[in-house]
Amino acid sequence: MDGFFGILGEAVALILAWDADLIEIIGLSLRVTLTAVGIACLIGLPLGALVGTFRFPGRTAVTVLLNALMGLPPVVVGLIVYLMLSASGPLGVLGLLYTPTAMIVAQTILVTPIVAALTRQVVEDLNREYAEQFASLGVGPLDRVAALLWDARYSLLTVALAGFGRAVAEVGAVFIVGGNINHVTRVMTTTIALETSKGNLQLALALGVVLLGLAVAVNALAMTLRVSAQRAAYA
Amino acid sequence: MRDAACHVAPSGAVGAAPAPVLAAARGLAFEAGGRRLVDGIDLEIREGRRTVIMGANGAGKSLLLRLLHGLIRPSAGTVLWQGRPLDRAARRAQAMVFQRPVMLRRSVRANLRFALAVRGLSGPERAERERAALASARLEELARRPARVLSGGEQQRLAVARALACEPELLLLDEPTASLDPASTMAIEEQLAEAHARGVTLVLVTHDLGQARRIGDDLVFLHAGRVAEQGDAARVLEAPRSEAARAWLSGRIYLGPPPLRPV
Ligand SMILES: Nc1ncnc2c1ncn2[C@@H]1O[C@H](COP(=O)(O)OP(=O)(O)OP(=O)(O)O)[C@@H](O)[C@H]1O
Numbered sequence: 446m447d448g449f450f451g452i453l454g455e456a457v458a459l460i461l462a463w464d465a466d467l468i469e470i471i472g473l474s475l476r477v478t479l480t481a482v483g484i485a486c487l488i489g490l491p492l493g494a495l496v497g498t499f500r501f502p503g504r505t506a507v508t509v510l511l512n513a514l515m516g517l518p519p520v521v522v523g524l525i526v527y528l529m530l531s532a533s534g535p536l537g538v539l540g541l542l543y544t545p546t547a548m549i550v551a552q553t554i555l556v557t558p559i560v561a562a563l564t565r566q567v568v569e570d571l572n573r574e575y576a577e578q579f580a581s582l583g584v585g586p587l588d589r590v591a592a593l594l595w596d597a598r599y600s601l602l603t604v605a606l607a608g609f610g611r612a613v614a615e616v617g618a619v620f621i622v623g624g625n626i627n628h629v630t631r632v633m634t635t636t637i638a639l640e641t642s643k644g645n646l647q648l649a650l651a652l653g654v655v656l657l658g659l660a661v662a663v664n665a666l667a668m669t670l671r672v673s674a675q676r677a678a679y680a
Numbered sequence: 681m682r683d684a685a686c687h688v689a690p691s692g693a694v695g696a697a698p699a700p701v702l703a704a705a706r707g708l709a710f711e712a713g714g715r716r717l718v719d720g721i722d723l724e725i726r727e728g729r730r731t732v733i734m735g736a737n738g739a740g741k742s743l744l745l746r747l748l749h750g751l752i753r754p755s756a757g758t759v760l761w762q763g764r765p766l767d768r769a770a771r772r773a774q775a776m777v778f779q780r781p782v783m784l785r786r787s788v789r790a791n792l793r794f795a796l797a798v799r800g801l802s803g804p805e806r807a808e809r810e811r812a813a814l815a816s817a818r819l820e821e822l823a824r825r826p827a828r829v830l831s832g833g834e835q836q837r838l839a840v841a842r843a844l845a846c847e848p849e850l851l852l853l854d855e856p857t858a859s860l861d862p863a864s865t866m867a868i869e870e871q872l873a874e875a876h877a878r879g880v881t882l883v884l885v886t887h888d889l890g891q892a893r894r895i896g897d898d899l900v901f902l903h904a905g906r907v908a909e910q911g912d913a914a915r916v917l918e919a920p921r922s923e924a925a926r927a928w929l930s931g932r933i934y935l936g937p938p939p940l941r942p943v
């Protein structure tokens with residue numbers, strides 16, 4: 446136990462000292478995950494909103510598929526992206542393997558179904574409430590989707606945060622396609638895995654503390670959003 | 681007996697000739713869940729007139745409004761608008777206030793703006809209509825509040841103002857004053873009176889006999905999905921001819937011959 450608290454003390458000291466390696470790793474983590482979540486939202490929000498708003502043949506199948514893809518195992522996504530990007534793969538010429546871009550691609554694939562599936566649920570519920578009023582006003586299809594997305598904005602921010610939480614804590618996919626190369630593709634989760642096995646527990650724990658802090662911050666933000674949405678009766 | 685001439689709208693006919701038919705139902709029926717919920721409805725909504733629809737809970741009043749507004753497709757029969765089948769353009773000449781008001785998760789003003797933007801309005805004209813709607817609903821003070829925190833009465837006033845801001849020829853209202861206090865009820869009736877004076881045709885579902893007397897020119901009484909009686913509102917309310925209306929008006933429950941038949 447003494448050992449744990451000793452290491453924790455050193456880890457906190459590392460964070461407080463604003464250690465350069467630590468900052469670089471956190472920075473890359475955030476860059477990769479925020480970019481992936483951003484792209485996932487660009488695809489997932491409209492996709493989920495379309496599926497949630499309109500009836501079309503195969504809609505149930507699409508919904509089931511999206512829900513199933515929410516639980517994609519990160520290592521499987523990593524493996525598939527690896528096979529695509531490796532020198533002999535179809536996209537090998539791009540030379541993206543072991544770059545942050547490859548990590549962004551993998552995380553985007555992981556997060557997009559989450560954003561799309563949760564958006565579909567949120568938008569479908571809201572559409573049920575609005576549908577007759579919209580039909581009565583004669584709202585066109587595009588305006589309808591836009592209005593639903595806007596009116597669901599608080600819930601959708603929570604959806605994006607859920608995607609962020611999943612991506613930032615994920616290790617399997619980024620490890621396989623990023624390779625955990627020092628100063629190139631090392632992010633928080635892969636560093637924790639590697640440094641722990643090397644016995645460099647201070648850095649690993651320091652990153653663990655930061656990761657935990659992020660999780661708490663994300664949840665606090667989600668809660669704040671929920672409360673302020675309820676206060677404005679927008680929930 | 682009141683006749684059409686006492687209730688003419690600016691665009692209506694003067695003298696003995698009745699106002700032209702704006703909307704009509706011909707043999708209208710609606711089925712769901714293997715039951716015929718609305719059956720054999722024939723009625724005419726005349727331009728500039730105020731038609732009150734009454735009937736017990738579950739009689740099919742809300743379904744009839746939805747059918748007239750084209751929100752649901754009849755299983756049989758047709759809805760006519762100015763003599764032609766109801767289409768998208770015709771629906772744009774109508775507006776509806778629902779039994780439960782639907783408020784967007786936006787401010788009061790933004791709720792009005794949305795409806796007007798859908799009609800393709802922008803710039804100064806939209807701003808002017810927004811202002812007029814807020815004034816007629818007496819909601820100027822609350823313009824920036826989220827619409828969904830308004831009280832029930834305020835929400836209904838906003839719903840009526842939003843519908844009227846679209847300048848419909850026909851306004852359908854589904855129990856707009858149910859659960860409102862007398863002052864809020866009067867406020868809504870004033871909004872409707874203003875609209876009527878401008879020539880808007882009104883169809884109003886209500887359970888409130890006083891309101892039916894104050895507002896109704898014509899009255900349609902529904903029983904179990906069928907028209908039990910229709911005619912001049914004052915006449916139906918004073919001397920109902922159908923057993924269903926007579927029973928309902930005297931507070932009895934009329935079970936009657938069961939018109940709900942399996943399809
Ligand atoms: N989509 C539907 N599927 C099955 N039954 C329905 C459907 N919509 C309405 N009904 C039934 O049709 C009947 C008429 O409904 P409607 O809402 O028109 O009644 P109403 O006259 O407006 O009653 P209230 O005064 O309570 O508002 C009710 O018995 C209702 O349960």
Ligand SMILES: [Mg+2]
Nearest residue numbers: 741742779854
């Ligand atoms: Mg009803």
